[in-house]
Amino acid sequence: MQEDQEIFDGEIWISDHKIQYVGPENKEEAAKIAWERQIDAKGNLIMPGFKNAHTHSAMTFLRSHADDMPLLSWLNDQVFPYEAKLTPDDIYHLSKLAIMEYLTSGIIANADMYLTPDTMIQASEDCGFRTTVIGAVNDFTQSVKEVENWYEKYHKEDGLTSYELGFHAEYTTKREILEGISELSKKYHAPIYTHNSESASEVAQCVERTGMTPTVYMEQLGLFEYGGGLYHCVHMSEEDLDVVKRHQISVITNPASNLKLASGIAPIEEMLKRNIDLAIGTDGPASNNCLDMFREMFLVTALAKYRENDASAVDAAEVLKMATTGGAKAMNLSDCDVLVKGKQADLIMIDLHQPNMQPIHNIRKNLVYSGSKQNVKMTMVAGKILYEDGEFFIGTDAAHIYEKANEITQRIMSEI
Amino acid sequence: MQEDQEIFDGEIWISDHKIQYVGPENKEEAAKIAWERQIDAKGNLIMPGFKNAHTHSAMTFLRSHADDMPLLSWLNDQVFPYEAKLTPDDIYHLSKLAIMEYLTSGIIANADMYLTPDTMIQASEDCGFRTTVIGAVNDFTQSVKEVENWYEKYHKEDGLTSYELGFHAEYTTKREILEGISELSKKYHAPIYTHNSESASEVAQCVERTGMTPTVYMEQLGLFEYGGGLYHCVHMSEEDLDVVKRHQISVITNPASNLKLASGIAPIEEMLKRNIDLAIGTDGPASNNCLDMFREMFLVTALAKYRENDASAVDAAEVLKMATTGGAKAMNLSDCDVLVKGKQADLIMIDLHQPNMQPIHNIRKNLVYSGSKQNVKMTMVAGKILYEDGEFFIGTDAAHIYEKANEITQRIMSEI
Structure with a gap:
């Protein structure tokens, strides 16, 4: 995924979480090493893993619970009351279910905005997965003080997990909280992450309330001085795009969600023309x-x-850049972006010996236009294989996680 | 997939290509039978297979060859000249590659419009796959006489393969040919299949030329007296939808193709409101x-x-109905629509023990909103398992088909 780097036949050596060598076959040097395991990739593709730059993992318990509803009534009637019943331990297990699914899709890291950072971080650490938890404060949950405490406790420059400042969205968060987060950003020289301009009504309401779009309003509050990432960005004015570019903010696009909730289609072509940094989230x-x-x-x-x-x-x-290097940039994972000596061994093996990957004309186009979870043969995070040939190596049986997810879901549904 | 039929725990017995029993476990009766094989589905889902009601299978050789181009220049510059180099034998192998991919996606039948019915039918028969070949006559390939000969030779009421009358599209086919096909429809009391109103420019050009939309123009030519199916139908007037409903024509929607070629989004909700028969094609x-x-x-x-x-x-x-019973209706496969005694055993097993299918709230919604090829554990056509746990049972090695597809592709690319 490096600029101008062609796909080539060769090998990759890994130890201590990191890539030690990428290049043509080197039998002489390889013979000197005591290998723990050698894998014959059999002509399959090794590439950087995908980064899921925006998600709410533990919402697995609501999958297929309330589809076919508009965004605001969906949030207010079918999401918030159910979320209020979740315990931190529930979120631990439900996050693990999502991590399993990420692994099946070749995703090696997620930026996860949800309720209980302690158990979210624990779930990722226990699985060996890479997660950045994002502050989710709004008028109803979390506080600026909590966000600061979590930032102090979990923000790291290395290791599997980290924490970044963030809030749910302008439309759910009063000015006083936004100002508090803005102060934290300045205190820690830290980027800010939040939902932005997902639906047309959210933008219209902000304009009515403040005379500004959410993007401009947040800029005025000083929230973007250290950059960060904005989720969705479906309804953006020219001025909004100028703000995003000026502050080198990443836009994280979420196309499936935007369709399903009838929010719209983000202006990705326009953003590319402006050289705005782009990443993708589920x-x-x-x-x-x-x-x-x-x-x-x-x-x-x-x-x-x-x-x-x-x-x-x-x-x-x-699109491939957005899903890999763009995601790494949006999540400050500069060690996990490309397959180069010294970088983290966060990589996947794509099975090219499947009908949807044949014939082999153009592998990049095959991946984007006809690729599927079925092609993910192996997912490795920090040098450790977490998923291979349909099996998970995350310290817990898959069956146990399914059982827990169903138990939690049934309990919560029965309580409402 | 029967109306009002709930998903239930039970078993299904198959012999002589057909379903012999569907219902609750019946140990007493089952003990009397000499089973060739018993499969423990382990709580996974058995359901009718999907029907791919519109495709051009052998175009596998052009996968990832010419993406990112508008419909007409794509057809004229990147498709037609390459297709002219195909031999009937090429189409045999390239069709097999597509059949493999159908099987990985739980598709048990296709309606296939392409160039050489003899080798297309042979490919399906050799794989044990279910295919209806559709006449593809236009100003450049095939003739009305050929279509009639193939209809006489291959149209069947039972068996794995059949042939139906059709032509490529109004915009590629002169009036004389359309009238010839219309006569065949009346002679054989047979339905007609064709591309229709895929792009806005195609509709505008027909209006300019004939004063009518393609749908109305084709009705005037008597092409719809025995129903049939129309592919795409993205740009449809109220009058067009009236025509479709009046003649009980199935609309076969192709959403991914319509997006990728920037053709548009078909008015599916409007068609559902009018009770138009709907099916889905890739x-x-x-x-x-x-x-x-x-x-x-x-x-x-x-x-x-x-x-x-x-x-x-x-x-x-x-949506599930469109992909199963709707497809069966569009393709005249009335014996392959639902899981009932006496019907063809065309069914699939969906792995529910995967993270994207958990928790189990609503299996139908799970299938449509989060289902994936990775969930297809088994695909059975006419009582024979053709795909199971990632392996193909189609009479030829997968590796051989990939090799052939790459050889053919490289040869044709080198000739142009």
Whole structure:
């Protein structure tokens, strides 16, 4: 995924979580090493893993619970009351279920905005998965003080997990809290993450209330001085895009969720023309409902083609960058972006010996236009294989996680 | 998939291509039978297989060859010249590659419009797959006489393969040929299949030329007296929808192809309100590029939600019907629609023990909103397992088919 790097035949050596060598076969040097395991990739593709730059993992318990509803009534009637019943321990198990699904889709890291950072971080650490938890404060849950405490406790420059400042959204968070988060950003020189301009009504309401779009309003509050990431960005004015570019903010697009909730189609082609940093997120399993980077990648390009009425809009190579290096940039994972010596060994093996990957004309286009979870043979995070040939190596039996997820779901449904 | 039939725990018995029993466990009767094989489904889902009601299978050789181009230049510059180099034997092997992909997606039958019915039928018969070949006559390939000969030779009421009357599209076929096909329809009391109103420019050009939309023009030519199926139907007037309903024509929607070629979004919600018969097709691998009913199902509902600006549009149960019983109706496969005694054993097993299918709230919604090829454990056509746990049982090694597909592709690319 490096600029101008062609796909080549060769090998990759890994130890101590990191890539030690990438290049052509080197039998002489390889013979000197005591290998723990050698894998014959059999002509399959090794590539950087995908980064899921926006999700709410533990919402797995609401999958297929309340589809076919508009965004606001869905949130108010079918999401918030059920979430209020969740315990931190529930979130631990439900997050693990999502992590399993990420692994089946070749996703090696997620930016996870949800309720209980302690058990979310625990779930990822126990699985060996890479997670950045994002502050989710709003008028109803969490506080600025809690966000600061979690930031102090969990924000790290290395290791599997970290924490970044964030809040739910402008439309759920009063000015006083936004100002508090803005102060934290300045105190820690830290980027900010939040939902932005997901639905047209959210933008219209902000304009009515403040005279500004959410993007401009948040800029005025000083929230973007250290950059960060904005989720969705479906309804963006020219001025909004200028703000995003000026502050080198990443836009994280969530195309499946935006369709399913009838929110709209983000102007990705326009953002690319402005060289805005782009990444892709699945959003949570209640709004998508699957956690599948292949579906998202196809949608990013196919919806851009439809939106622009131009079948040449947003080509496959751009989409692959969004899902890998763009995600790494949005999540501050500069060690997990490309397959180069010294980088973290966060990589996947794609099975090219499947009918949807044949014939082999153009592997990048095959991945974006016809790739599927079924092609993910192996997912490795920090040098450890967590998923291989349909089996999970995350310290807990798959069956146990399914059982827990069903128990929790049934309990909560019975309480309401 | 029967109306009002709930999903239940039980068993299904198969012999002589057919379903002999569906119901609760029946140990007493089962003990009397000499089983060739008993499969413990382990709580997974058995359901009718999907029907791919519109495709061009052998276009696998153009997968990832010419993406990111508008419909007409794509057809004229990147499809037609390459297709002219195909031999009947090429089409045999390339069709097999597509059949493999159908099997991985739980598709048990296809309606296949392409160039050489003899080798297309041979490919399906050799694999044990169910195919209806559709006449593809236009100004450049095939003739009305050939279509009649193939109809006489291959049209059958039972068996794995059949042939139906059809032509490529109004915009590629002169009036004289259309009249010839119309006469055949009357002679054989046979339905007609064709592409229709895929792009706005195609409709505008027909209106300019004839004063009528393609749908109305074709009705005037008497092409719909015995019903049939229309592919795409993206740009339809009220009058067009009246014509479709009046003649009990099935609309076969192809959402991924319509997005990728920037053709538009079909008015599925409006068609449902009018009780128009609906089915789903992947279209060919050059325009989609994958052959995946799960992606199509998600798109049918998600795009309808976006188009209608209503997240409650086109619910999951309706989409599942389109992909199964709707497809059977469109393809005249009345023996392959539901799991009932006496019907063909065309069925699939869906792995519910995967993270994207958990927790189990609502299996129909799980299938449509989060289902994936990865969930297809087994695909059975006419009582024979053709795909199980990632392996193919189609009389040829997978590796041989990949090799052939790559050879053919490289040869044709080198000739142009």
